């Protein structure tokens with residue numbers, strides 16, 4: 103039950119602090135001991151200095167019972183242009199969240215009472231899904247930060263942390279918020295505009311495709327559609343047909359990859375009664391049955407060479423000879439073909455006929471993989487979600503984080519994989535907001551992996567750089583710490599082995615760990631992720 107603070111207290115909490123320029127000096131660890139000269143006019147963050155255009159203002163809530171940490175975080179954030187409010191415990195934070203829209207929360211996991219910050223995190227995730235949360239935790243309890251990430255925190259800081267680490271995290275949060283705002287406005291556009299026919303996508307790559315499509319739909323040339331599996335080749339073929347002058351005629355898809363080799367010829371060209379055992383009556387082939395419409399030869403690279411020769415003849419002469427027939431049947435359909443293979447290479451290798459390649463490749467269209475047009479991911483995901491909701495009479499929306507991670511993921515199965523992921527999430531989710539946990543495991547693994555990589559990468563501005571060169575200058579102590587922690591992490595926490603490989607005694611290693619504030623006992627192993 104959220105507790106409202108008394109009016110004077112609430113005013114104080116909710117009032118936004120005036121941005122000041124006082125920050126802890128670079129190199130001082132926040133959350134260790136109070137930094138010297140806390141009120142001194144120190145460095146303003148490099149971020150604030152670098153930007154000439156002020157970034158969109160973000161409201162930050164700092165929740166920590168440790169007053170010096172609260173103040174330090176607030177001052178640094180203010181120097182970067184954030185509007186900051188702070189709270190010393192969960193109840194104060196709840197009161198603020200109730201009255202103010204908060205974009206980002208810096209949350210200490212070791213809050214007094216209840217189950218620390220985790221419960222508050224859960225609450226924020228469900229009641230304020232648009233608030234990004236960065237958790238702060240003692241280095242010795244990093245596993246709870248991993249737990250917090252699983253619950254939905256977007257990032258974390260291990261205490262004590264340096265000024266540069268905090269500015270890097272705040273910088274990342276600002277970028278995420280920017281992305282979230284973009285995707286929310288996209289959602290609005292989706293609500294107010296009709297889609298672009300059946301094909302969704304506004305990336306420059308898709309715009310280019312639409313331009314070519316608008317030209318080829320009204321011609322009758324063969325078109326070769328190239329692209330990885332699931333990129334939308336069949337959808338493009340349908341769009342060519344259904345936007346063209348013969349839209350009322352049949353569209354006949356032929357999956358050359360799944361036809362039984364011995365039956366391909368009879369399927370494509372037809373057969374006469376008695377042509378082979380079981381041919382009890384004559385049947386038209388797929389090429390002839392399109393009758394002025396379109397034949398779509400999907401996976402054309404899978405056709406055996408002898409059939410390629412027969413197909414070429416049929417396309418050149420505009421007629422086919424059904425199996426067992428001594429007559430020919432005219433074909434009047436347009437031919438579209440698609441493949442995810444590199445036909446040019448297959449031609450070089452002698453596995454695809456050069457003359458057929460040229461015949462099919464009068465115009466070629468390449469559909470880029472989804473990872474090369476990431477700006478389309480959110481649009482597509484929202485399109486599939488709306489379709490799902492329409493069909494099931496439900497109403498869902500994505501959490502900002504889910505959309506963000508989806509846009510960063512590589513989607514090896516392209517649009518089909520995205521479509522399946524959204525349909526699955528829509529079917530399995532128990533609430534109206536689709537979170538990361540509702541998405542397939544490969545996306546959740548990707549999120550954890552990305553998180554670890556961003557932890558492993560040195561924070562921007564984390565170290566001084568040599569005046570002329572690009573190599574950062576590290577202190578001996580920093581180098582030593584990196585070597586020790588990196589080795590233990592690589593060895594999955596095996597400290598004895600680490601000491602051996604580093605050439606130091608195990609007592610020295612334990613002493614160093616103690617200096618870094620890492621406890622040797624207890625369940626919280628900082629290296630267990």
Ligand SMILES: Nc1ncnc2c1ncn2[C@@H]1O[C@H](COP(=O)(O)OP(=O)(O)OP(=O)(O)O)[C@@H](O)[C@H]1O
Pocket residue numbers: 300301302303329330331332333334335336337338400442482517518521
């Ligand atoms: N731009 C798009 N907008 C909306 N839906 C799309 C888009 N691209 C693909 N899809 C959808 O993704 C799924 C896969 O598309 P499609 O079958 O056309 O891909 P493909 O490249 O032909 O795949 P394969 O190579 O495996 O045959 C389909 O359900 C399709 O409707």
